Amino acid sequence: MLAQPPAHAPAHAVVRPSLHIAGAWRDGATRMDVRNPYDGSLIAQVACATPADVDDAIASALVGQRAMAALTTGERAAILHRTADMLAADAARFAAMITAETGKIIRAATKEVSRAVNTLRLSAEEATRLSGETIAFDSFPGGETRHGFYVYEPVGVIAAITPFNDPLNLACHKLGPAFAAGNSVILKPADQAPLTAIMLAELLLAAGLPADALNLLTGRGGDFGTALVASPDIAMVSFTGGARTGETIARAAGIKRIAMELGANAAVIVAADADIGKAADACASGAFWAAGQNCIGVQRIFVHQSIYAAFRDRMVATTEAMVVGDPMDPATDIGPMIAVGEAERMAAWTDEAVALGARVCTGGRRDGAIFPPTIFEQAPPDARIVRQEAFGPIVSLFPYADLDDAIAAANAVDHAIHAAIFTASLRDAHHAARGLQAAGVMINDSTDYRLDAMPFGGARRGNMGREGVRFAVREMSHTKVVCFHEG
Known part of the structure; x- marks a missing residue:
């Protein structure tokens, strides 16, 4: 009543x-x-x-x-x-x-x-x-x-x-x-x-x-x-x-x-033998679902240098095809953040990252409470978009040469729940599952997958x-x- x-x-x-x-x-x-x-x-x-x-x-x-x-x-x-x-x-x-x-x-x-x-x-x-x-x-x-x-x-x-x-x-x-x-x-x-x-x-x-x-x-x-x-x-x-x-x-x-x-700052590794289209599309969905306001959403992606450009271009294309706007419209893929202040925070973090040398591949311009899905590359490790939980629709791409280096970079944050790797190698999948310091490791899936029956929680500080x-x-x-x- x-x-x-x-x-x-x-x-x-x-x-x-x-x-x-x-x-x-x-x-x-x-x-x-x-x-x-x-x-x-x-x-x-x-x-x-x-x-x-x-x-x-x-x-x-x-x-x-x-x-x-x-x-x-x-x-x-x-x-x-x-x-x-x-x-x-x-x-x-x-x-x-x-x-x-x-x-x-x-x-x-x-x-x-x-x-x-x-x-x-x-x-x-x-x-x-x-x-x-x-x-x-x-x-x-x-x-x-x-x-x-x-x-x-x-x-x-x-x-x-x-x-x-x-x-x-x-x-x-x-x-x-x-x-x-x-x-x-x-x-x-x-x-x-x-x-x-x-x-x-x-x-x-x-x-x-x-x-x-x-x-x-x-x-x-x-x-x-x-x-x-x-x-x-x-x-x-x-x-x-x-x-x-x-x-x-x-x-x-x-x-x-x-x-x-x-909360967390989730990382994905995309190996040289990964299916580029599947990985890029899954990472775009995982990064921008719920306008990025997701504690297991993709925030950092480490891509093998041999496929980096192809992966980046595919993920940018997938992202730019997303419909941004009225959340009640069934065709919309990305709606507003919870408040204008949160979108303003994303804009401030973007400006900081660009000033520190990051390049915006797509997105980055706020419209009221809407902050569009945004992809960065060349972001330095001290930028907030890299070192803190964004809880917004932004993701950063990094090339890597050695899998152990990618695992170490993925682990270089305070808070972790899920991590992920895309690879055709069972050996590398097991190696990453052992090395990634997270409570859940998704293989050939985005970090934002969760079954409500599985154990869920953090693996790092706090x-x-x-x-x-x-x-x-x-x-x-x-x-x-x-x-x-x-x-």
């Missing part, structure tokens, strides 16, 4: 009572705008939570966790399956909202909904697989008269903080496993994209989730985030976002479980824990040993 706009709100604003606390939707004393990044239009106003709202949400979540723990694994699975069914039936509305609040092209938004349905179904399946094992206590002297087992139990209340770039599926990657394991959750969606999360919460509650099991706090994280993550009643913090915010959370959270995915439904369920559970002494 939508509340009526108050007198001081713009006449066309939809005001959402967007705080779900203690089983009820409520408004806040202050609100923030949610705007369409493509045209700047106002979509809605949502409530801004306060530390007092955090206290209420935690009290509710403690009640909700007991309710979740009391459910059978079959009951938890049924809730998640019903949610998946409703989401699949309502896919068009969810995709339209993802596009409206993030600027993600409608084809990508539709794919995200499909993935989210799968994530929920995987979570439902894992709920019924959460079983322990027997323990051979008699394997050591003194245990001959003992037998027992261990089981998995929920950790408690989880604070889940999600980003804007996949506002539905990344929320499902936290909520689905958490509920499968019997936890309750306080969800803080991205400031820029809270509306999809609200819609997801409504589905979960309609599917029979205990009302106190999901509390939702919208607003500016800086206003109440510390109160949330620092509370001793929060058993675990699960965060996906930037490294700077992650560091702030870790300092505030203290001694509790923390799972973080803090990243901890794993997502991927089965693995997240384990992160969100603890073991309990039961031992019978017959003596």
Whole structure:
């Protein structure tokens, strides 16, 4: 249900009572705008939570966790399956909202909904697989008269903080496993994209989730985030976002479980024997999908010098054929970035790189919140487009002569999730898989491939824990040993 706009709100604003606390939707004393990044239009106003709202949400979540723990694994699975069914039936509305609040092209938004349905179904399946094992206590002297087992139990209340770039599926990657394991959750969606999360919460509650099991706090994280993550009643913090915010959370959270995915600067190696067309097209898609706002998107490409020119020319041609514009148009390949300020950042990084000697092969000129897909070559290692996570539609090309040199260059960053190599050589593929310091190595595929069932997370500084439904369920559970002494 939508509340009526108050007198001081713009006449066309939809005001959402967007705080779900203690089983009820409520408004806040202050609100923030949610705007369409493509045209700047106002979509809605949502409530801004306060530390007092955090206290209420935690009290509710403690009640909700007991309710979740009391459910059978079959009951938890049924809730998640019903949610998946409703989401699949309502896919068009969810995709339209993802596009409206993030600027993600409608084809990508539709794919995200499909993935989210799968994530929920995987979570439902894992709920019924959460079983322990027997323990051979008699394997050591003194245990001959003992037998027992261990089981998995929920950790408690989880604070889940999600980003804007996949506002539905990344929320499902936290909520689905958490509920499968019997936890309750306080969800803080991205400031820029809270509306999809609200819609997801409504589905979960309609599917029979205990009302106190999901509390939702919208607003500016800086206003109440510390109160949330620092509370001793929060058993675990699960965060996906930037490294700077992650560091702030870790300092505030203290001694509790923390799972973080803090971004990356993904590298691809294109060997001399690679299929140039396949590699160039996959890298273009991997670099520019979701306007480059993708933690596993391609950012640096190391191409063997014997095929460098051919690869560059093919990738430039593929990129220049991409349609840039209205994200609601099914023909569009690249939409806006999340905000004008982010496109301005890309423009500033481009100007810096050019001043340092980089050459722009294509793109590079901002238009409002749209920054076109941009390819660089000859970029120096100290340029930000090379050494930092861009999180935007830019990619840099580098020729190489020796595979080990390319691997070393690929590893010369602080944050890594995926890396990739295109090659026809099984030997070189295995060599790269061993040498690349990443949590996933894609062979003859772009770094941006992800199956929602596989383990997912970072391999370098600052990243901890794993997502991927089965693995997240384990992160969100603890073991309990039961031992019978017959003596």
